[in-house]
């Protein structure tokens with residue numbers, strides 16, 4: 001198939017582009033490089049049987065996207081802003097980029113007659129009041145502008161399926177972690193807010209210590225539990241989900257492991273991989289943090305046979321390799 005991967009120069013996108021190329025698909029990447037890195041695609045090309053074609057530009061640019069869609073069978077739409085905290089400060093950026101981007105893309109797809117789309121959604125669409133584990137039919141009620149844009153995006157796809165004959169799949173990612181086993185592609189992080197990159201920064205002296213936000217939660221060790229998934233499992237999930245696009249309608253799947261890990265378990269796994277303890281300071285709880293957030297991954301497994309393979313140790317070990325072999329990520333943009 002000929003595929004268009006928006007956001008393909010980013011963290012998850014670069015792993016996905018490699019998997020698509022290795023599975024024999026042609027790949028066009030559309031990325032404005034606002035957070036992606038062109039060197040990611042050079043590294044992908046060195047590992048893949050053939051390179052991806054890079055179109056630099058905004059997914060909201062309908063004429064540009066129409067040109068990029070020539071001959072394309074399926075769109076995998078990853079391009080978006082993703083920082084929950086930033087979205088609280090600047091909701092308008094998220095409305096414009098995430099919803100304006102999807103709106104432009106859908107317009108271009110309709111005009112070019114491309115009707116199959118796989119969409120990066122997130123566990124952040126669920127309501128903090130939803131009981132655990134989170135199922136696809138659990139209550140949606142995002143508590144951030146970021147999560148809200150993703151939930152709205154899902155609604156837009158439902159309408160396109162109902163009114164314009166689109167086939168769409170939304171994958172609700174839980175917490176992607178890790179890097180490709182080659183050590184040559186990974187997350188180019190500048191100011192990370194996610195736990196594992198921050199732990200690695202504390203281990204390598206880029207942060208004085210890792211702050212644990214709250215150790216008095218009602219969990220076994222008092223810290224929050226999250227469902228982490230290896231980026232390679234997450235990437236493979238997209239290839240598995242392509243089969244669901246053969247069916248009309250809009251299909252929603254959680255992509256997680258169903259096995260949550262606490263902050264302390266993550267710290268222990270990182271310390272084991274690095275061979276030294278993580279410097280830690282105990283901090284207060286952060287407003288809005290749920291004690292536990294875990295996927296029920298049963299629907300994706302029942303419908304399409306997907307199951308995550310990597311455990312926490314594998315996630316952390318691959319992240320550590322990427323981090324130590326590429327201390328500057330891909331280098332300056």
Ligand SMILES: NC(=O)c1ccc[n+]([C@@H]2O[C@H](COP(=O)([O-])OP(=O)(O)OC[C@H]3O[C@@H](n4cnc5c(N)ncnc54)[C@H](O)[C@@H]3O)[C@@H](O)[C@H]2O)c1
Pocket residue numbers: 006007008009010011012013030031032033034035036037057058059060077078079080081082097101120121122123173174175176
């Ligand atoms: N990483 C996570 O923790 C996580 C969790 C859940 C969902 N997601 C979603 O997965 C997708 C990919 O996330 P990621 O972690 O790879 O992020 P990333 O920032 O590394 O990748 C996103 C890519 O999209 C590009 N981009 C952004 N806006 C664009 C636009 N208007 N036009 C063209 N390109 C644009 C960026 O340059 C970047 O290369 C996003 O949609 C994100 O919301 C990520």
